[in-house]
Each structure stands twice: as structure tokens, then as C-alpha cells.
Amino acid sequence: MTGSALGLPVAVPSTALFTDRYELTMLQAALRSGAARRHSVFEVFTRRLPEGRRYGVVGGIGRVLDAVENFRFDADVLGFLSRENVVDRATLDWLADFRFTGDIHGYPEGEVYFPGSPILQVEGTFGEAVLLETLILSILNHDSAIAAAASRMAVAAGDRPLIEMGARRTHELAAVAAARAAYVGGFSTTSDLAAGFRYGIPTVGTSAHAFTLLHDTERDAFTAQVDALGAGTTLLVDTYDLTEAVHTAVEIAGPELGAVRIDSGDLLLLAHRVRQQLDALGAKNTKIVVTSDLDEYAIASLAAAPVDAYGVGTSLVTGSGHPTCSMVYKLVARARHDANGPDSPLVPVAKKSLGGKASIGGRKWAARRLDESGVAEAEVIGTGPVPDELADRQLLVPLVLGGEVVAREPLDAARTRHVQARAGLPLSATQLSRGEPVLPTEFV
Amino acid sequence: MTGSALGLPVAVPSTALFTDRYELTMLQAALRSGAARRHSVFEVFTRRLPEGRRYGVVGGIGRVLDAVENFRFDADVLGFLSRENVVDRATLDWLADFRFTGDIHGYPEGEVYFPGSPILQVEGTFGEAVLLETLILSILNHDSAIAAAASRMAVAAGDRPLIEMGARRTHELAAVAAARAAYVGGFSTTSDLAAGFRYGIPTVGTSAHAFTLLHDTERDAFTAQVDALGAGTTLLVDTYDLTEAVHTAVEIAGPELGAVRIDSGDLLLLAHRVRQQLDALGAKNTKIVVTSDLDEYAIASLAAAPVDAYGVGTSLVTGSGHPTCSMVYKLVARARHDANGPDSPLVPVAKKSLGGKASIGGRKWAARRLDESGVAEAEVIGTGPVPDELADRQLLVPLVLGGEVVAREPLDAARTRHVQARAGLPLSATQLSRGEPVLPTEFV
Structure with a gap:
């Protein structure tokens, strides 16, 4: 086999x-x-x-x-x-x-x-x-813990999509099962290619700070990304100065820019600020994706913020405080x-x-x-x-x-x-x- | 391959x-x-x-x-x-x-x-x-979390051996990695056969309540186990009445009985009581293995109890409160x-x-x-x-x-x-x- x-x-x-x-x-x-x-x-x-x-x-x-x-x-x-x-x-x-x-x-x-x-x-x-005792319990105890955490996050997120991004925080194969359980619990997509391969869960991705740091300037990095992946891509805008990055991003990708990702700082405050800036730049359809140690409570606290999608890692794959049943x-x-x-x-x-x-x-x-x-x-x-x-x-x-x-x-x-x-x-x-x-x- | x-x-x-x-x-x-x-x-x-x-x-x-x-x-x-x-x-x-x-x-x-x-x-x-980002982080974040928990438990256990028994509480392949990391952190053995197969970690086992319940009497169950596995086996003695079980166990296996396992109740109290009973029955070399949601604190609290080995599951494989780094x-x-x-x-x-x-x-x-x-x-x-x-x-x-x-x-x-x-x-x-x-x- x-x-x-x-x-x-x-x-x-x-x-x-x-x-x-x-x-x-x-x-x-x-x-x-x-x-x-x-x-x-x-x-x-x-x-x-x-x-x-x-x-x-x-x-x-x-x-x-x-x-x-x-x-x-x-x-x-x-x-x-x-x-x-x-x-x-x-x-x-x-x-x-x-x-x-x-x-x-x-x-x-x-x-x-x-x-x-x-x-x-x-x-x-x-x-x-x-x-069959151990095998059945291993699977159910792990997967049900993740599914339960995912369900709570899905409740908190309402209609906004949740992206599973936790592979790096758990065993590499537990990660695949976690992405699967998260999907059952209400997540929409995963960053984990193995989960896409094995279970057909839609995979998505943005970009890492490393990609920006690799290039001589943020502008070079954004240009490289948009050239390669199109304006519909998601640009990570918090490597240096957020406002400058958003400005550069829209300048390079145009108002068709797919999304920006904010991965640090006061997400509530920053989401509002970035939304205003994007709108002022004419990028009214550019989405805002937030990540950075989110759990169901942090997601809930962003309900009134102009956030379009949440990326969740650690808290999801560790069952939000309860990694096993x-x-x-x-x-x-x-x-x-x-x-x-x-x-x-x-x-x-x-x-x-x-x-x-x-x-x-x-x-x-x-x-x-x-x-x-x-x-x-x-x-x-x-x-x-x-x-x-x-x-x-x-x-x-x-x-x-x-x-x-x-x-x-x-x-x-x-x-x-x-x-x-x-x-x-x-x-x-x-x-x-x-x-x-x-x-x-x-x-x- | x-x-x-x-x-x-x-x-x-x-x-x-x-x-x-x-x-x-x-x-x-x-x-x-x-x-x-x-x-x-x-x-x-x-x-x-x-x-x-x-x-x-x-x-x-x-x-x-x-x-x-x-x-x-x-x-x-x-x-x-x-x-x-x-x-x-x-x-x-x-x-x-x-x-x-x-x-x-x-x-x-x-x-x-x-x-x-x-x-x-x-x-x-x-x-x-x-x-290599995700793969490396998955492995290190998971395995280091388990190794750290294992190390604390090993400190608490002192010279007494620790048995890794957590496979049923985590993803089936994470369990194999967990047994490995636990061994690095100071555990002596594992119940997980896959970990024995893959990494050569010594495997051990006792018996479950199901085995006692399967038989018409506890005596039948103990007899079956000793017949099949020898007097050196570990008998689980807390399915019905602990004192009666210990008595029956020594009667059947003789004073060469390898060990008894206690999986519920006030382990500190029970370990003392069982030790006295075993000694009185002449089973002075019969060891006492305790299990039941142990963590490093519970292990430490049993330092003065006549316990010979600790079996640890949930708390170990979930990093004792910190399942990831x-x-x-x-x-x-x-x-x-x-x-x-x-x-x-x-x-x-x-x-x-x-x-x-x-x-x-x-x-x-x-x-x-x-x-x-x-x-x-x-x-x-x-x-x-x-x-x-x-x-x-x-x-x-x-x-x-x-x-x-x-x-x-x-x-x-x-x-x-x-x-x-x-x-x-x-x-x-x-x-x-x-x-x-x-x-x-x-x-x-």
C-alpha cells in the first residue's frame, strides 16, 4: 500500500x-x-x-x-x-x-x-x-479536542472564515488530523498542504516576515510577490511600518489587492486603522486577515472590528486549553x-x-x-x-x-x-x- | 521505501x-x-x-x-x-x-x-x-514540550522509574514521538508498541479493568493472567475491593508476584496500605505501580509513599499544561x-x-x-x-x-x-x- x-x-x-x-x-x-x-x-x-x-x-x-x-x-x-x-x-x-x-x-x-x-x-x-482500545482513543481524544475548540472559534467568528494555521505548533501528523477536525468544527481552510492532499481541505497561504526581510526593501518584496502571485495575493504588512506598508502594497498591487495580513500589535486598533487607510486608497475590497495567537476570546473581541478572516494556530491545535478529551x-x-x-x-x-x-x-x-x-x-x-x-x-x-x-x-x-x-x-x-x-x- | x-x-x-x-x-x-x-x-x-x-x-x-x-x-x-x-x-x-x-x-x-x-x-x-519552516517547528515544538514535561516528572520521581502510558491521550503518531521525547526527558519505558518498534524504547504493560471484568471472578482473571504471563506479571488490583484483590493476587501468584497496580483512589493512602498488606503476606519484593492522572506534582506528593514506579499518561503527552513550545x-x-x-x-x-x-x-x-x-x-x-x-x-x-x-x-x-x-x-x-x-x- x-x-x-x-x-x-x-x-x-x-x-x-x-x-x-x-x-x-x-x-x-x-x-x-x-x-x-x-x-x-x-x-x-x-x-x-x-x-x-x-x-x-x-x-x-x-x-x-x-x-x-x-x-x-x-x-x-x-x-x-x-x-x-x-x-x-x-x-x-x-x-x-x-x-x-x-x-x-x-x-x-x-x-x-x-x-x-x-x-x-x-x-x-x-x-x-x-x-482497538488505544488506537480508537488516540484518534477520538485528539480529534474531538480540536473539533471542540474549532467549534467555539467558529461560533465566535460568526460568518467570517477561519483559517487553520497551526501545523507548526503540533506534531506534523497530528497537524493533518487537526486540520481535518478543525474543518469539521467549522474552519474553512488550512495552511497545511498535507491536509489538503489527504482530505481535500482547501489550502491557503499568505507570506512570512522572512520574505520581506529577504529583499532589500519592502517594496521589492511586495513587487516580487505581486509579480509572481498576482494582485489577488495577501501581503503581510507588519514587518516594518504598518502604514507605510499598506500604502506601498496598494501602490504596487492596485486597489485589486486581495488582502493584507496583520500578525502583531493591537489587532482591534490596527484593523480599524488599516481599513480606513485601505478605503482611503480606494482598496475598498481588499480584505484584512488577522493572525497572532488568536483564540475564541480574541476572535470574539474582534467581532466589531473590520476583519475579514482569522488565521488561528496554537490555540486551535492545542484544543484551546484542553488538548485532549x-x-x-x-x-x-x-x-x-x-x-x-x-x-x-x-x-x-x-x-x-x-x-x-x-x-x-x-x-x-x-x-x-x-x-x-x-x-x-x-x-x-x-x-x-x-x-x-x-x-x-x-x-x-x-x-x-x-x-x-x-x-x-x-x-x-x-x-x-x-x-x-x-x-x-x-x-x-x-x-x-x-x-x-x-x-x-x-x-x- | x-x-x-x-x-x-x-x-x-x-x-x-x-x-x-x-x-x-x-x-x-x-x-x-x-x-x-x-x-x-x-x-x-x-x-x-x-x-x-x-x-x-x-x-x-x-x-x-x-x-x-x-x-x-x-x-x-x-x-x-x-x-x-x-x-x-x-x-x-x-x-x-x-x-x-x-x-x-x-x-x-x-x-x-x-x-x-x-x-x-x-x-x-x-x-x-x-x-523547512513548518516541518522543523512541528517537530521541535511538539517534542520539546513533551521532553520538558518528562524532565520535571523525572526530577519529581527521583530514582523511581517512570512509565510512559499516554498514547491514548494524543494523536496516534504524536504518541510515538511523545514516547521518544519522554525517554529523552528521563522516562524508562513506554506502553506504546509503535515506540518500541520505531525507537527501541523498552515496552511494558500491566492489565486493564476490562480483563478482570471479562472473567466471572477476579480470581479467574488473576489466575488466567498468572498462568499466561507468569508470577512476575503486574496485576491490577482496584477493580472491586482492593484488599481482597491483593490477598487473591498473592494467593494465586505467590510471593513472587511481580507487581500490583493501583489506578484510582487516594494513591498515597492506598500505597501505604497495600505495602503493609503485601509485606504481611510475605510478598516483600512485590512492587507497587501507581497510575491515575499523575503529573509532576502528584508524583512529588508520593515521594514518601512506598511506590516503586509511576505510570504517566495525559499530563505527559500534553506537556503538563504546555502542549507546545x-x-x-x-x-x-x-x-x-x-x-x-x-x-x-x-x-x-x-x-x-x-x-x-x-x-x-x-x-x-x-x-x-x-x-x-x-x-x-x-x-x-x-x-x-x-x-x-x-x-x-x-x-x-x-x-x-x-x-x-x-x-x-x-x-x-x-x-x-x-x-x-x-x-x-x-x-x-x-x-x-x-x-x-x-x-x-x-x-x-
């Missing part, structure tokens, strides 16, 4: 090693005891949202589907496991034939979630389901016996509460109950039969059935779904201030 | 797309203006440490070397850039032949750094050096003319200060000045000749010369270097409390 076959900047011959060692040793022990064959249900959920957040955003489902499909143990991987004595021969033989043949249901990507929401349910034999992957039900099938009765299981780490056992359904006006009022989660009135508000959808992915979708579908899901929440969901989850979770 | 050829769980056919679009459009404009040929020096530095931190730790240098070596534009990549009109034909032709032929000097991996330290210097034509990649000097060589006189360049984003132009040297007792007292940075008394305290070493990597080293070398570098700092470096950088930076 080559990079281009997967459309990736990196080929992924296998995702099987994105796994904690204990998953394989548990497998070995369970194969030996026979319990590896027990039909099991694992659930991904989180006990809490990041402090002060009103809702979570499910990110990474599409990546989970790719990762599960590529979860195979090839000769290189098996050689490593053997050499390092990670597991015994019987387990290696079992892994050599491995492919996930179970079912995965989950919240679709872009959906919102709350504490206790059963975001993903992985069902199969213990042996096959236990192996606290999703866990817990066994919630399993068969009574080692010989059993998907239809065997299951025993709900849960760890005893100690220090707040309680879980609720059993395979769950989840629904979002609406009030009379159609606004969501509760996340309802249950293990028994679904009440009639919630039958058409079910949140879990089939993602993988019998090992086959059944829910591939374009990234835009997740992006649209997120806008709709957020719009269905009470208005206070979009307050940036700290608060409680906007919906209570009810277990029935 | 296959995954195993690079020893990676994922093959990296090219790192060239881990690049922001503007680097390529700047290249196009500079090729057109001729300035792309100007000899240039870019510098990686940070204006500040994360708030309250006493020192930074250079992580990721080894990964930078791999990434620069693999920075090539193959047909797939060029096809994408052409299809998306990222750059023009002349630029695509230039990129088709691209390989970095310049020099890179830098702080070696594991070294400590301070605000203004010239952590990396990339020198070559503007065209070749500008392209604020390293930037700035042009600091460039030739006067478009036709020039490495020996042409360079013009120091720097952006005008606006909102604190000032830089200091010029190619720099850096040295750590010691006091009479041999303890570091200042990070001295200059652009002129090196003072004689600092000649043998130079921090920058050659990493890449004429495009060839000259500084590959085993990961253990970086790990050892970090211990030595930290030991050379004033004692207050290892205080966990918030404070100023432990060395002042002097520009001469």
Missing part, C-alpha cells in the same frame, strides 16, 4: 502497533483462559467535559474507520512482537490472521456529546475488541460463557467506584430529548428498551457491521452535521464563558 | 507536504525575483519559556534529521501541487530536483535551553531553507545580492518590534557561562566573535553539513546528555514551583 493509494502523505502499512502492550498480553491471557472468545461490548465515553465547556464535539470517526480497516499484523510487526517476547507463539498465530469482524456503532462525526454519552460501542469477541474505553457487557455468539445474553459489568472512576454497565442506547419548541433538553441514555417517544431521536448509528465499514461519508457531511447539531442545542451552548454542560445527562 | 525500511510503523515516502502553503508561494515569488538564491540564515528560538518553567529541553533533533533527509517532492506530491495550482511550472520543476544542500547547526538533543537560545540554525539559499523560525541574516555563496557577507535582518515580536538579527553563537564552582550562571548569546573564555562552552554543534546528516546518535546519548545538562544548572532549576528561567540570557 503506497502513500498515494491511501491518499496519505505517509503510507500506513498497518495501524496495529498504535497499541499499548497490555492489550496484547491481555489477549494472550484471555486466549489461554478461553475468555477471549466471550462476546463483549466496549464503550467509549467521557465522565466529564473539559472544565467550563458546554458541549463536546465528536471528531475523528472517519479516521477511526480507516484505522480499524488497516489494523493488521504483518510480518514486520509479528517479527517485532516475537523478538521482544511481547506475546507467545499461540497469540502471534492468532494475530497473523487478525481482522476485526465485529460491529461498531457510534455518534456520527460532528455530532455533539455530553458526559456519559456512549460515543462509540465496539462489539465482538473480547480478543478482537480489546485490541478524557474519553475512556470500557468493557460494559460480556457473555456469560466462553462459547457464545452475538445473540447470547450479556452480563453488564462495571468497575467499582473508587475515586470517581465509576462506569455504568450494559449496552446502551442514547437519544436527545427535545422540548416543545424543538430545542434539545436532555441527553438520555439507557440500557433497557428505548421509550417510544425517543425512538426517532436515537444518536448511535452503525459504523462497522461484521467488520465492514458501512458509514463512510465526505468530510463536508460531518461539517454540516455539526452546524445542525449545535443549532439544536439551547442558546447558552454558544456562550464562550465557562459553564456547565448545556444538556443534563439522564440515565434511564 | 517501506515502513520497515525506515523502522517506522508508517512509511514516510516524503515529509515535503508537512509544509504550510505560503512556504511554496514565497519560493515561487523569490525564484521569480531572483532572491531565492540569496544565502540565508534562519534561526529557531523562543521568546519565552512556558509560564513558570525554569528551563526548556531540546527534543526532536533526531527526528528533524530524519525529516530533512526525507524532504523530497515525488510525483504524487508534485501532481497535487500542480492540480491545486499551489505554484507555477517553474517552481514545480525546481521542487522536483529538491534536496536540502545547506548546513544545520543546533543545540544537541537533550540539551536545555532558555529564552533566546538559538536552538537551531538553518543555513542555505533562501529557497531551500524557507521550505513557542519556537519560531526566523530569517536572521541573508546575503546582499542574489548571486552569492556561503562566504558572502551577510546582512543581519529582523522584524520591527510590534507587540513584543522582536527578533535579534545576525548569525549567532551561544555558550553557557559557568561560575567558579562550575555551575551554569548565564546563557550567553552573541553575533560577533566568541570571547576566548567561552570558546569551550559553545552550545551549537553541526547537525547537517552540505545536506548530509553528521550528527546521528543513539537515543540514549540524548537521554544521558539531558541528565548532565540539567545537573549543570543551579539547584533551583529542579524546583517544581513556578519561577523565572533559572539562567538569564545575555546578548553580547
Whole structure:
């Protein structure tokens, strides 16, 4: 499998090693005891949202589907496991034939979630389901953190486009996933070429201070850029004197100048000043792009400023203070016996509460109950039969059935779904201030 | 190039797309203006440490070397850039032949750094050096953040080993880099098999609550695990009743039981209680491993507890509150003319200060000045000749010369270097409390 076959900047011959060692040793022990064959249900959920957040955003489902499909143990991987004595021969033989043949249901990507929401349910034999813990959590914990931050920024930005520019602030491949999650959460474009290559997200770019400093004068730099890229380009105007730069920029590119970027200083003040200057120079359609450590609060504070687009980096790719979610992957039900099938009765299981780490056992359904006006009022989660009135508000959808992915979708579908899901929440969901989850979770 | 050829769980056919679009459009404009040929020096530095931190730790240098070596534009990549009109034909032709032929000097991996330290210097034509900005920053910003957190945790843990267990809390490939950086910073082992595969870091594992819950009784689960993995295994004892579990564990495994893991509750209290119980049962050599949202403060608070090893996840891989560094990649000097060589006189360049984003132009040297007792007292940075008394305290070493990597080293070398570098700092470096950088930076 080559990079281009997967459309990736990196080929992924296998995702099987994105796994904690204990998953394989548990497998070995369970194969030996026979319990590896027990039909099991694992659930991904989180006990809490990041402090002060009103809702979570499910990110990474599409990546989970790719990762599960590529979860195979090839000769290189098996050689490593053997050499390092990670597991015994019987387990290696079992892994050599491995492919996930179970079912995965989950919240679709872009959906919102709350504490206790059963975001993903992985069902199969213990042996096959236990192996996916780390990989699934890595993807969901990372991507959902970015998607949630992106969503808040999108709320703050309103109709103005958001540009993802954070690649340099996070691991080079996390950056690609971050650009993807940001797009789901409401960003429009990314600076990251790998994200454009892999996910078709529109890529954009401006210019760096280095380009201006490279040339003998700012005028030379602007001329070079406009010559090469046309008047529609975005010129960076804060390397030396802002007013002079804006003047030079319009002189060189004409009033058709696409945009100017301001990357430092008091953006609120400077945006007003630059807008006035551009207008006075006749460049009424020249846009203003601002960057410089923006987060959702800084974006909100610029709502009244004449800003046309925001470029966001650090704060986005670090989840705006919450770079990971606290999703866990817990066994919630399993068969009574080692010989059993998907239809065997299951025993709900849960760890005893100690220090707040309680879980609720059993395979769950989840629904979002609406009030009379159609606004969501509760996340309802249950293990028994679904009440009639919630039958058409079910949140879990089939993602993988019998090992086959059944829910591939374009990234835009997740992006649209997120806008709709957020719009269905009470208005206070979009307050940036700290608060409680906007919906209570009810277990029935 | 296959995954195993690079020893990676994922093959990296090219790192060239881990690049922001503007680097390529700047290249196009500079090729057109001729300035792309100007000899240039870019510098990686940070204006500040994360708030309250006493020192930074250079992580990721080894990964930078791999990434620069693999920075090539193959047909797939060029096809994408052409299809998306990222750059023009002349630029695509230039990129088709691209390989970095310049020099890179830098702080070696594991070294400590301070605000203004010239952590990396990339020198070559503007065209070749500008392209590496995002990739280099992604790696250094991520890996150094993890290495710094790891170092603080290692200080807090003293002689007790630290186990990296954070894969599930970060992007699946960021996790591999995080395990590597944690090892540099002082961790001993990782749970992440991919990190073992790629970097040879020793992997370890215990067991999850799921394994206990899978079986009909805790006794069945412990028996299965000991049967499969031997008495030296680590049993997780907090699924139901801790005291009962410890009793059962020793009954089944005997006093040779390797370790027990406690993953919830008041770890200080429980560690004491479990130690007493283990000793009373004759399992005096059975170790106690604690996990559960540990950070450097929690580790420090357990210093007096009978704990033998710490497993750390979330806090480590998110940089303990600082998931990225604020390293930037700035042009600091460039030739006067478009036709020039490495020996042409360079013009120091720097952006005008606006909102604190000032830089200091010029190619720099850096040295750590010691006091009479041999303890570091200042990070001295200059652009002129090196003072004689600092000649043998130079921090920058050659990493890449004429495009060839000259500084590959085993990961253990970086790990050892970090211990030595930290030991050379004033004692207050290892205080966990918030404070100023432990060395002042002097520009001469």
C-alpha cells in the first residue's frame, strides 16, 4: 500500500502497533483462559467535559474507520512482537490472521456529546475488541479536542472564515488530523498542504516576515510577490511600518489587492486603522486577515472590528486549553460463557467506584430529548428498551457491521452535521464563558 | 521505501507536504525575483519559556534529521501541487530536483535551553531553507514540550522509574514521538508498541479493568493472567475491593508476584496500605505501580509513599499544561545580492518590534557561562566573535553539513546528555514551583 493509494502523505502499512502492550498480553491471557472468545461490548465515553465547556464535539470517526480497516499484523510487526517476547507463539498465530469482524456503532462525526454519552460501542469477541482500545482513543481524544475548540472559534467568528494555521505548533501528523477536525468544527481552510492532499481541505497561504526581510526593501518584496502571485495575493504588512506598508502594497498591487495580513500589535486598533487607510486608497475590497495567537476570546473581541478572516494556530491545535478529551474505553457487557455468539445474553459489568472512576454497565442506547419548541433538553441514555417517544431521536448509528465499514461519508457531511447539531442545542451552548454542560445527562 | 525500511510503523515516502502553503508561494515569488538564491540564515528560538518553567529541553533533533533527509517532492506530491495550482511550472520543476544542500547547526538533543537560545540554525539559499519552516517547528515544538514535561516528572520521581502510558491521550503518531521525547526527558519505558518498534524504547504493560471484568471472578482473571504471563506479571488490583484483590493476587501468584497496580483512589493512602498488606503476606519484593492522572506534582506528593514506579499518561503527552513550545523560525541574516555563496557577507535582518515580536538579527553563537564552582550562571548569546573564555562552552554543534546528516546518535546519548545538562544548572532549576528561567540570557 503506497502513500498515494491511501491518499496519505505517509503510507500506513498497518495501524496495529498504535497499541499499548497490555492489550496484547491481555489477549494472550484471555486466549489461554478461553475468555477471549466471550462476546463483549466496549464503550467509549467521557465522565466529564473539559472544565467550563458546554458541549463536546465528536471528531475523528472517519479516521477511526480507516484505522480499524488497516489494523493488521504483518510480518514486520509479528517479527517485532516475537523478538521482544511481547506475546507467545499461540497469540502471534492468532494475530497473523487478525481482522476485526465485529460491529461498531457510534455518534456520527460532528455530532455533539455530553458526559456519559456512549460515543462509540465496539462489539465482538473480547480478543478482537480489546485490541482497538488505544488506537480508537488516540484518534477520538485528539480529534474531538480540536473539533471542540474549532467549534467555539467558529461560533465566535460568526460568518467570517477561519483559517487553520497551526501545523507548526503540533506534531506534523497530528497537524493533518487537526486540520481535518478543525474543518469539521467549522474552519474553512488550512495552511497545511498535507491536509489538503489527504482530505481535500482547501489550502491557503499568505507570506512570512522572512520574505520581506529577504529583499532589500519592502517594496521589492511586495513587487516580487505581486509579480509572481498576482494582485489577488495577501501581503503581510507588519514587518516594518504598518502604514507605510499598506500604502506601498496598494501602490504596487492596485486597489485589486486581495488582502493584507496583520500578525502583531493591537489587532482591534490596527484593523480599524488599516481599513480606513485601505478605503482611503480606494482598496475598498481588499480584505484584512488577522493572525497572532488568536483564540475564541480574541476572535470574539474582534467581532466589531473590520476583519475579514482569522488565521488561528496554537490555540486551535492545542484544543484551546484542553488538548485532549478524557474519553475512556470500557468493557460494559460480556457473555456469560466462553462459547457464545452475538445473540447470547450479556452480563453488564462495571468497575467499582473508587475515586470517581465509576462506569455504568450494559449496552446502551442514547437519544436527545427535545422540548416543545424543538430545542434539545436532555441527553438520555439507557440500557433497557428505548421509550417510544425517543425512538426517532436515537444518536448511535452503525459504523462497522461484521467488520465492514458501512458509514463512510465526505468530510463536508460531518461539517454540516455539526452546524445542525449545535443549532439544536439551547442558546447558552454558544456562550464562550465557562459553564456547565448545556444538556443534563439522564440515565434511564 | 517501506515502513520497515525506515523502522517506522508508517512509511514516510516524503515529509515535503508537512509544509504550510505560503512556504511554496514565497519560493515561487523569490525564484521569480531572483532572491531565492540569496544565502540565508534562519534561526529557531523562543521568546519565552512556558509560564513558570525554569528551563526548556531540546527534543526532536533526531527526528528533524530524519525529516530533512526525507524532504523530497515525488510525483504524487508534485501532481497535487500542480492540480491545486499551489505554484507555477517553474517552481514545480525546481521542487522536483529538491534536496536540502545547506548546513544545520543546533543545540544537541537533550540539551536545555532558555529564552533566546538559538536552538537551531538553518543555513542555505533562501529557497531551500524557507521550505523547512513548518516541518522543523512541528517537530521541535511538539517534542520539546513533551521532553520538558518528562524532565520535571523525572526530577519529581527521583530514582523511581517512570512509565510512559499516554498514547491514548494524543494523536496516534504524536504518541510515538511523545514516547521518544519522554525517554529523552528521563522516562524508562513506554506502553506504546509503535515506540518500541520505531525507537527501541523498552515496552511494558500491566492489565486493564476490562480483563478482570471479562472473567466471572477476579480470581479467574488473576489466575488466567498468572498462568499466561507468569508470577512476575503486574496485576491490577482496584477493580472491586482492593484488599481482597491483593490477598487473591498473592494467593494465586505467590510471593513472587511481580507487581500490583493501583489506578484510582487516594494513591498515597492506598500505597501505604497495600505495602503493609503485601509485606504481611510475605510478598516483600512485590512492587507497587501507581497510575491515575499523575503529573509532576502528584508524583512529588508520593515521594514518601512506598511506590516503586509511576505510570504517566495525559499530563505527559500534553506537556503538563504546555502542549507546545513557542519556537519560531526566523530569517536572521541573508546575503546582499542574489548571486552569492556561503562566504558572502551577510546582512543581519529582523522584524520591527510590534507587540513584543522582536527578533535579534545576525548569525549567532551561544555558550553557557559557568561560575567558579562550575555551575551554569548565564546563557550567553552573541553575533560577533566568541570571547576566548567561552570558546569551550559553545552550545551549537553541526547537525547537517552540505545536506548530509553528521550528527546521528543513539537515543540514549540524548537521554544521558539531558541528565548532565540539567545537573549543570543551579539547584533551583529542579524546583517544581513556578519561577523565572533559572539562567538569564545575555546578548553580547
